[in-house]
Structures are given as structure tokens and as C-alpha cells.
Amino acid sequence: MKILNSNKWLASITCIMVLIIVLSGCKREEFTETTTGDVNITEYLQKDAGQFSTLSKVLQITGSDNSLGGYGTYTLFAPTNDAFAKYLTEVGKTSIDQIGVEELKDLVRFHLVRDTITTDKFTDGKLRTNTMYGQSILTGAQNINGVTTLTINRQATLLKGNIRTGNGIIHVIDRVLKPSKLTLAQAIEQNPNYSVFTQALKETGFYDSLNVLPINAPDTNKRFQTVLAESNAVLASAGFSSYAALKAKYSKTGNPKLINDSLHLFMAYHILPGLKYLPDVFNASSHVTLAPLDVITTKLVNQQILVNDDTFDGKYEPGAQINRAGSDITTANGVLHDMAAHYAIKVRFPIPVYWEVTEQPEFKRLTGIYRVTNKNSPSYSTGDLQDIKWQTGSVSYRVAPEARQFYVYNNDYLFIAALRTAATANSWIEFKTPLLVKGRYKVWVCFIRRGGGKGVSVMFNGEPLSRVLNLTESLPAQVLVGNRWTYPAGTTPESLEALGKKMVFGGPSVPFYNNPAQTIEYYRDSYGLLAGSIDVQKTDRHTLRLQAVADASGDIQIDMIHFIPENMDQLYPKFNPDGSVIQKPQ
Known part of the structure; x- marks a missing residue:
């Protein structure tokens, strides 16, 4: 991407580009050498030969010791000598020397992440950055006899974490991690519990498309997919004890390979484009499938x-x-x-989409910046972001400082340097929306009041919505009642909604920014404005544009955009700075 106004950032990028070749899909990452005077990963391992002599030898054989002895920001999952001894027994070898160099290189890449990730960032799911092999590492916790340990990729246990060196972090593990070599199709087929599902994949033709390695995928946008498979037991409990029974129920044409055959669509409905680990699944309210115009909804x-x-x-x-x-x-x-249960295609109705506009792939890759208090991204120029475009000028990703909390979801927002009709300013910014199911929605633009955006028209697929927004307007000031800042007299959530306004945040424990002993449910400079209603004709991603129609100096700070079906509650849920979501009180 094009980075502006940061010589230090450019220098860092230059060093990193010299150090590595960035992954593309599942392409493996190569190591190159630079030097540093700091104590580094290679030196640390060499000094503790009692634990890491085998790993040091592997790094030496593969040439990786040079890279890990130089400049960089790495996380290494380091198997002990005992871990390698177990690995050699598993693969039928007596020495590391009996394993090919390329295989050892893959092994190193799978244990190495080009990011510094401490154990407090381990979640029940994938790490935020892929390994240099191209696959993700999963972390979790297990409790055995009252003792809780951290697990790595369901293959190893963490023995010691957060060993800091000059060029990264080491986590000591008790097993050698092994990357997956099987395709989705092969992984499903080798499990006898999926024999009926496997036959259905083959009869519909999806087996072949799920049996292609990313490097051989004809469509680079379809290198990775996610399958929600149903076991024989699950299908039997739904009345399908065999493939013949499944075909009899769903195949209306008799030819499951036809794209309009119901069995074909049933299987397509169990395949999602892209990599979707469990947090990805439940953190989004809906997911497109390979069944045209049919989505699944998900929730935790x-x-x-x-x-x-x-x-x-x-x-x-x-x-x-x-x-x-x-x-x-x-x-x-x-x-x-x-x-754990059977599901099939059903008629979809509109569902609410509460979209945080900062959830852009380019922002998520900003290690040490994304959702880190008081951090800002470099400035982006139009063309740098795949799902956001604008006329001229710059935008950036920002997180509010701890001492000045803004009442926006996850405390982060999109910063637009200017949006006004002046010839020297950016007059529009355009977003690619998340997936919207066919139906009618009200559209709310949630923002932090600043000096820009006095008159903003919102356009959906080129058609203007009914209301022109004034993003410079401040609501009546909040008042303190007891220890809670709340709505001023005469103002209620319902009266605001009637005016096309709403508070987007506000749970029972939202602290007031300059006095944590107080809480707040109303703030005059951070709220949502109703832009109007849209008629989504097709379940798909669409285009939403903010177009300046009146001048006002100053920037614009956008938090979320809500697409809520017209017949649903427009005021709940609420989204708080700490990332929590508050449902409507019962």
C-alpha cells in the first residue's frame, strides 16, 4: 500500500522487505539475512543447548539461523530436544539428518510467525497472523486434574512462554507441530464418520473443487474454502441413513451435478468461501455460501x-x-x-447488519496498531484499500487514547481528513458493504461529531437516501444523575429516534472518560443518524457512498454503519468501547 508522511515507517518497511518475501495464499515464506547487535533468537537457542540443540541444528541445516540471528519481529514456537525425539520416533527416523532439507524448511516455517505475539493474545482460536508456512496456528486451553495448560494447534502444550529476545518472542512447546498436508476433500474422505457426506461431495462435483491445493487453484479468489460437514450420525438422526436416502430427499432433477439440483444446492449451502475459523464464524451475523443468493446466519x-x-x-x-x-x-x-445437527436451505429474511467500518483487511494487518489504545495508522491514499474508495486526500485508522475515550465500538474509528464540496477537498467516500440479505432496511451512520460533514448525502448503489446528514451537529449536553451521565430532561431514546438519532453505546458499566467512577449512557458528540431506508433487491454486497453536498471545515470520524430491517428494533443492541455488545433488557 502507499504510505505517506512517515520516514520512520518507510525505513521499517524497507528493512522488512529486505528480510522476507511476503506470503501469497499458501506460498511459503523464504528467509533472508540482516544483522543486529541485540541478543537474538538464534543466540538464545544456542546458549541453551540442553533444551534446544536439535532445534538449533534444524535452523542451521535450513539456513534459518542467519535470519533468526538478525533483524526482525518474530514469534517462534520452539520444540525441545525431547519434543524432537518424539517426532523422530513418529516419522520413523533416528536423526534429523535423515529428513530432507525442504521438509525441514517447511517445519521451521510452520513454527515461525512474522509478528510478536505474547500469550495474552492467545485466544480460543487462530492467532492473528499466519505462520510463514501459510497456515494458521490455533491456541486454546485444557484442564487436566485441575491444572490448566495452553495448547498449541491441538498438538503441543506450552511449557514456557513469552521469552523475549532482541528480534522476537519464543514460546517453548513439548511437541513438534505438523502442518496439514491434506486438502479439504481428503480430510473429509479419510474420516469414516463422513462417508455419506463424502459420497454426496463426489456426486455433486464439489469433491474435485475441494481437492485443489491453493497454489493450483485456477481462481485466486477461491484458494481457500470452509466446509461445515455433517457426519453419518447427524444425517441419520435427520432421517438419512445412507446417501441414497439423502439423494431421494433432495435431488429433484435426478442429476446432483446440475447447479439447480436441490442436492447440489444442499451441499453448496455447507461450503463457505474463504478461511472461516470459529471466531470468524460467530463474529459475523451471516455468511455467504456457494449456494447462489443463500446465506447462513450464525450466532454465539x-x-x-x-x-x-x-x-x-x-x-x-x-x-x-x-x-x-x-x-x-x-x-x-x-x-x-x-x-452437531442437520441444517438445510431455508427462505431467508432480512437480518440486521451492524457493520464496524474499521474492519478492513488492511487495518487488521496493522500489527501493534489495530485496536491498540492511542495508535494510528499511516495515511492511506485512494486505491490503497480494497473496499473503500474516495475522491482525493487521505484516510487513516485511529484508536482513541486512554485519557480521552470516544464512545465508539472498540474505541476505534475511520478518520477522513475532509469531506466537503470545496474544489480542494474530498467530496465523497464510497464503501463496499457487508453481505445484505434481500429486503428493506433503515440505514444509520454512527460517528464522532467533528468539524466536517455539515451536509452529507448517503447513496445506496447510486441512489440517494431521503435524509441529508449534518455530522457537525451536537446533541443537548448530558447531565449527571447520581454517578451516571444520562439524557437531559425532555430527551429520551424514543424521542431521539423520532428525530432520526440514537445512542449507539450504553451498557451498565461504560465508564465516563475522565472519571472512571462514573458511568455514561448518553454523550452529545457520539451518536447515530438515520440516513433513510433502502430496498435491497439482491442478497449481495453493495455500494454505499457518503457525498458532500454542503461545505464545512474539519474532518469526519466514522464508527459504524447499521443496516436494520425496518420492522425491527432500531435502538438495540448497543456497542461499547470495550468491545462488548449489550442486548435490549428483558
Whole structure:
């Protein structure tokens, strides 16, 4: 991307470009050498030969010791000598020298991340940055006899973490990690519990498309996919004890390879484009599938991840649970999840989409900046972001400082340097929306009041919405009642909504920025404005543009954009600076 106004940033980027070749898809990353006077990973391992002599030898054989002895920001999962001894027994070797150099290089790449990740960033799921091999590392916790330990990729246990060196962090593990060599199709087929699902994949033609390694994928946008597989037991409980029974139920044409055949669509409905680990699944309210115009909805309820758990027309439709223990299986070309219950295509109705505009892939890759208090990205020029475009000038990603909390979700926002009609200013910014299911929605633009955007027209697929927004308007000041800052007299959530305004944040424990002993549910300079209603004709991603129609100096700070079906509650849920989501009180 093009980075402006930061010589230090450019210098760092130059060093990093000399150091590595960036991953593309599942392409493996090569090491190059630079030097530094700091104590480094290579030296640390060499000094502790009692634990790491085998790993040091592997690094020497592969040439990786040079890279890890130089400049960089790495996280290394370091297997002990005992871990390598177990690995050699597993692969039928007596010495590391009996393993090919290329295989050892792959092994090193899979244990190395070009990022500094401490254990407090380990979650029940994938690490924020892929390994240099191109696959993700999964972390979790297990409790055995009352002792809780951290697990790495479900293959190893963390023995010691957060060993800091001059060029990164070392985590000591008790097993050698092994990358997945199987494709999605192969991983499903080798499990006898998926024999019916495997046959259905073959009969519909999806087996072949799921059996392609990323490097051989004809469409670079479809290198990785995610499958929600149903076991024989799950299918049998739904009345399908064999493939013949499944075909009899769903194949209306008799030819499952036809794209309009119902069995073909049933299988397509279990395949999601892209890599979707469990946090990715439940952190989004809906996901597009390979079935045209059909999405699945997902939610997390009491630690259960549910597919298509919805209420439509006042009727509750129980969802199908994902088996968490059997999911998040990394393969060479995607992720495999195990369904604990059967689900099929159903008619989709509009669902709310609460979109945080800062969830852009380019921002998420900003290590040490994304959602880190008081951090800003470099300035971006138009063309630098794949899903946001603008006329001229710059935008950037920002997180508020701790001493000056803004009441925006995750405390971060999109900073637009200017949006006005002056010839020297940017007059529009355009977003690619998340997936919207066909239907009618109200659109809310949530922002921090600044000096820019006195008159902003919102356009959906080129058509202007009914209201012109004034992003410079301040609401009546909040008042202190007891220890809580709240709505001024005569102002209520309902009266604001009638004016096309709403508070987007406001749970029971949102601290007031300059007095943590006080809480706040109303703030005059951070709220949402109703732009109008849209009619989504097709379930898809669409274009939303903010167009300046009146001048005002100053910048614009955008937090979220809500697309809420017209017949649903427009005021809840609420989204707080600490990342929590508050549902409507019952």
C-alpha cells in the first residue's frame, strides 16, 4: 500500500522487505539475512543447548539461523530436544539428518510467525497472523486434574512462554507441530464418520473443487474454502441413513451435478468461501455460501455456535449447533467444521447488519496498531484499500487514547481528513458493504461529531437516501444523575429516534472518560443518524457512498454503519468501547 508522511515507517518497511518475501495464499515464506547487535533468537537457542540443540541444528541445516540471528519481529514456537525425539520416533527416523532439507524448511516455517505475539493474545482460536508456512496456528486451553495448560494447534502444550529476545518472542512447546498436508476433500474422505457426506461431495462435483491445493487453484479468489460437514450420525438422526436416502430427499432433477439440483444446492449451502475459523464464524451475523443468493446466519449463545438460529415473523426457529471440539480443523486449502445437527436451505429474511467500518483487511494487518489504545495508522491514499474508495486526500485508522475515550465500538474509528464540496477537498467516500440479505432496511451512520460533514448525502448503489446528514451537529449536553451521565430532561431514546438519532453505546458499566467512577449512557458528540431506508433487491454486497453536498471545515470520524430491517428494533443492541455488545433488557 502507499504510505505517506512517515520516514520512520518507510525505513521499517524497507528493512522488512529486505528480510522476507511476503506470503501469497499458501506460498511459503523464504528467509533472508540482516544483522543486529541485540541478543537474538538464534543466540538464545544456542546458549541453551540442553533444551534446544536439535532445534538449533534444524535452523542451521535450513539456513534459518542467519535470519533468526538478525533483524526482525518474530514469534517462534520452539520444540525441545525431547519434543524432537518424539517426532523422530513418529516419522520413523533416528536423526534429523535423515529428513530432507525442504521438509525441514517447511517445519521451521510452520513454527515461525512474522509478528510478536505474547500469550495474552492467545485466544480460543487462530492467532492473528499466519505462520510463514501459510497456515494458521490455533491456541486454546485444557484442564487436566485441575491444572490448566495452553495448547498449541491441538498438538503441543506450552511449557514456557513469552521469552523475549532482541528480534522476537519464543514460546517453548513439548511437541513438534505438523502442518496439514491434506486438502479439504481428503480430510473429509479419510474420516469414516463422513462417508455419506463424502459420497454426496463426489456426486455433486464439489469433491474435485475441494481437492485443489491453493497454489493450483485456477481462481485466486477461491484458494481457500470452509466446509461445515455433517457426519453419518447427524444425517441419520435427520432421517438419512445412507446417501441414497439423502439423494431421494433432495435431488429433484435426478442429476446432483446440475447447479439447480436441490442436492447440489444442499451441499453448496455447507461450503463457505474463504478461511472461516470459529471466531470468524460467530463474529459475523451471516455468511455467504456457494449456494447462489443463500446465506447462513450464525450466532454465539452461551458458548454454543448456532447456524440459522433465528426468529422470523414472530416464530422461533432453533438453530443447528456446531461441534466446537471437532471443528477448526486446518487443511491445506481451508477449514473443516463438524456440525452437531442437520441444517438445510431455508427462505431467508432480512437480518440486521451492524457493520464496524474499521474492519478492513488492511487495518487488521496493522500489527501493534489495530485496536491498540492511542495508535494510528499511516495515511492511506485512494486505491490503497480494497473496499473503500474516495475522491482525493487521505484516510487513516485511529484508536482513541486512554485519557480521552470516544464512545465508539472498540474505541476505534475511520478518520477522513475532509469531506466537503470545496474544489480542494474530498467530496465523497464510497464503501463496499457487508453481505445484505434481500429486503428493506433503515440505514444509520454512527460517528464522532467533528468539524466536517455539515451536509452529507448517503447513496445506496447510486441512489440517494431521503435524509441529508449534518455530522457537525451536537446533541443537548448530558447531565449527571447520581454517578451516571444520562439524557437531559425532555430527551429520551424514543424521542431521539423520532428525530432520526440514537445512542449507539450504553451498557451498565461504560465508564465516563475522565472519571472512571462514573458511568455514561448518553454523550452529545457520539451518536447515530438515520440516513433513510433502502430496498435491497439482491442478497449481495453493495455500494454505499457518503457525498458532500454542503461545505464545512474539519474532518469526519466514522464508527459504524447499521443496516436494520425496518420492522425491527432500531435502538438495540448497543456497542461499547470495550468491545462488548449489550442486548435490549428483558
